[in-house]
Amino acid sequence: MRGCLRRIFAVAQNTFLEAVRQKVFAVLLVFAPVLLGGASYFAEFSFQEQFKFLKDLSYAAISLTGLLVGLLGAAQLIPGEIERRTILTALCRPLRRWEFIAGKFFGLAGLLAGMVGIMGLTVWGLLGWKGLQLVGGEGADSAAIWAEAMDPRLIQAGLLIGVKLVVVAAIAVFFSTVATSTTFVIAMTLMVYLIGHLQSVAREQWLETGEAAHGVVRLFLAAVSFLVPDFNLYNLIDEIVAGNMVAWQSTLEVVGYSVVYVLILLTASSVVFEGRDI
Amino acid sequence: MGWFRGRVLAVEGLEMEVKPGEVFGLLGPNGSGKSTAMKMILGLLRPTSGQAEVCGYRAGTMAARRQIGFLPENPYFPNFLSGAELIRYYGKLSGMGGASLERKIRELLDLVRLGGEAGHRRLRTYSKGMLQRAGLAGALVGDPEILMLDEPTAGVDPAGSREIRDLILELKQRGKTVLFSSHLLEQVEDVADRVIILHRGQKLREGRLDELLTRRNEWEIKVVGLLENDRKEMRAWIEKRGARVVGEGAPRERLEDYFLRSLPEEENR
Numbered sequence: 001m002r003g004c005l006r007r008i009f010a011v012a013q014n015t016f017l018e019a020v021r022q023k024v025f026a027v028l029l030v031f032a033p034v035l036l037g038g039a040s041y042f043a044e045f046s047f048q049e050q051f052k053f054l055k056d057l058s059y060a061a062i063s064l065t066g067l068l069v070g071l072l073g074a075a076q077l078i079p080g081e082i083e084r085r086t087i088l089t090a091l092c093r094p095l096r097r098w099e100f101i102a103g104k105f106f107g108l109a110g111l112l113a114g115m116v117g118i119m120g121l122t123v124w125g126l127l128g129w130k131g132l133q134l135v136g137g138e139g140a141d142s143a144a145i146w147a148e149a150m151d152p153r154l155i156q157a158g159l160l161i162g163v164k165l166v167v168v169a170a171i172a173v174f175f176s177t178v179a180t181s182t183t184f185v186i187a188m189t190l191m192v193y194l195i196g197h198l199q200s201v202a203r204e205q206w207l208e209t210g211e212a213a214h215g216v217v218r219l220f221l222a223a224v225s226f227l228v229p230d231f232n233l234y235n236l237i238d239e240i241v242a243g244n245m246v247a248w249q250s251t252l253e254v255v256g257y258s259v260v261y262v263l264i265l266l267t268a269s270s271v272v273f274e275g276r277d278i
Numbered sequence: 279m280g281w282f283r284g285r286v287l288a289v290e291g292l293e294m295e296v297k298p299g300e301v302f303g304l305l306g307p308n309g310s311g312k313s314t315a316m317k318m319i320l321g322l323l324r325p326t327s328g329q330a331e332v333c334g335y336r337a338g339t340m341a342a343r344r345q346i347g348f349l350p351e352n353p354y355f356p357n358f359l360s361g362a363e364l365i366r367y368y369g370k371l372s373g374m375g376g377a378s379l380e381r382k383i384r385e386l387l388d389l390v391r392l393g394g395e396a397g398h399r400r401l402r403t404y405s406k407g408m409l410q411r412a413g414l415a416g417a418l419v420g421d422p423e424i425l426m427l428d429e430p431t432a433g434v435d436p437a438g439s440r441e442i443r444d445l446i447l448e449l450k451q452r453g454k455t456v457l458f459s460s461h462l463l464e465q466v467e468d469v470a471d472r473v474i475i476l477h478r479g480q481k482l483r484e485g486r487l488d489e490l491l492t493r494r495n496e497w498e499i500k501v502v503g504l505l506e507n508d509r510k511e512m513r514a515w516i517e518k519r520g521a522r523v524v525g526e527g528a529p530r531e532r533l534e535d536y537f538l539r540s541l542p543e544e545e546n547r
Contacts, residue, residue, distance in 0.1 A: 003373050006370060006373070006375060007371055007373070009370075010370035011371070014356065014359075014367050017358065017359075018356060018358050021358040022358065084354040085350055085352070085354055086354060088317075088322065088348070088350040089350060089355065089413070090371060091320075092320045092322065092343060092346065093343060093368060093371040093372050093420070094343045094344045094372060094420075095343075095371050096340070277322070277323045278317070278323070
C-alpha cells in the first residue's frame, strides 16, 4: 500500500511540477489586474452593490480561469504523454495503470486547488482593500462594510468552485483515456459540462413523461439523468455571492456528491485505460 | 487497429529466448516488428495470441516489469526536468526513495558521464546523445536485471553512439542482460552475442554472431613486413596446394574509428 501511494504521489508531483515549470500560474498575472480594474468601477453605487459586483466578477473570473486550466490541463494529461511517448518510460515501470491515472488526476487537482486558493486569497485581499477605501468615506457604516468585505461564506464559495472544477477535470481525464486528440477531449468535456447544467431539466422530463415519450427519448433522458453530474447543484455559489445564507451542510453535501462522481469517473477511466494499447 | 482503421499484423509466430547475461540484438528494417515485440514483452501491447515470460513471470505483470529497464525509440523525456530529476522520478516509480535513491542517482549520473553540472541542467538543453545517456540512466535506476533498448543510437552522432556502445559493454560486464534493437548493423556487430533478424513481423534468422558471420571455408592471416617478392612466393605456395587466393591487400580502418581518432581528445570522451 505504501509503495502504491508513493508511486501515485510521484506521478502527481511530476504533473504539478510540469504545470508550474510551464508557467501555468502566469495566468494569475492576468487575473489580478482584471479584478483591480473591476474594483475601481461603480463607485457611485451603494457599498452593498459594489461588493456584490466585485464578488460576482471575482467568482466568474476564478471559475473561468480554473475551467480553462482544468480543461486544457486534463485534455493534455494522457494524449500529450502518448504523443510525446513519455508514457512509455512511465508505464514500463512497476506502475499500475490506475495508479498512473490517479497520480495524473491528483496532480491536476492539486494545481487547481493551488490556483483557486491563490485567486481566492487575491479576492479576499481585494475586498479588504475595497473595504478600507469605503470605510474612509463620509458617513460610512464600518461594521456593515467589514461584514461584507470579510464575509466567511466566501470560503464556502471557493470550496464549491474548487470541487466543481475538479469534477470537470475528472470528466476530461475520462475522455482523455479514450481519445487520442485533445480537441476531442475538450469538445466532449464541454458538451458534458453544458448538458450538466441542463441535467435537472432532463431528469424532470424523464420523471414526468412516463410512457408518453418515445423509447429513445426516454433512454436519452434516463442516461443524462444518471450519467451526467448535475452542475446546477453548484449554483449555491450564486446564492452566497448574492448575500444569502447557505448552510455548511448543503455545501458539504455537494462536496460529497462531487467526490462520488470523481471516484466513479476515475474508476471508469482506469477500466478503459487498462485495456488500451500504448 | 481500432475503428475505421485496418488491422495490421505487426509480429507473427515469433519465438525467441534471451539468456541471462547476454547481449541480444533484434535486427530488421523499419516496420519489421522490433518495437512491437519489445512493447509486448513490456505489456504495453497485448498479443492477439501467444505469451512472453520475463525471468519466469508473465510479461506485463508488476513482477516482470520490476526486472526490466526500458529505453524507447526516440524518447521525448519530460524536458522540464533535469537529468537528476528524471532519474529521481523513475526511481520513485520503481519503488525507491530516500538516501538510497539519491546515492543511486549520483552513481548513475557518473556512469553515463552526466555527473556534476550537466546532471542538474534541464533536459531541453541536452544534446541527443546526452538525452539517450540520461534515458539509459533512467532505465537503470531500479537496478533491473534486463535492459531493453529500442534503437538506442538512432540520431546520435558517432561519438555519442560509441559512448552508448561502451555503456552496453560495461553493463554486460556487470552481468546485465541487454536486449536491443537496431538497424545500424555495424554497431550491433560490435556488441551483440546473438541476434535475431526480423522482416515483416517474422523471424528470418537467429543465432550467435560468430556462427552466422564466420565463413568456415576461408582463412585470413594479417601480416606485417612482407615484401612483394615474398607475397608472390606465398601466392604460388598457396596455389600449389590447390587453394585459391580470393582477396588480398592492405586492410582499411573503419571510418568510424578514423573519425573518432581524428577528433580532439575532449570531444572523443
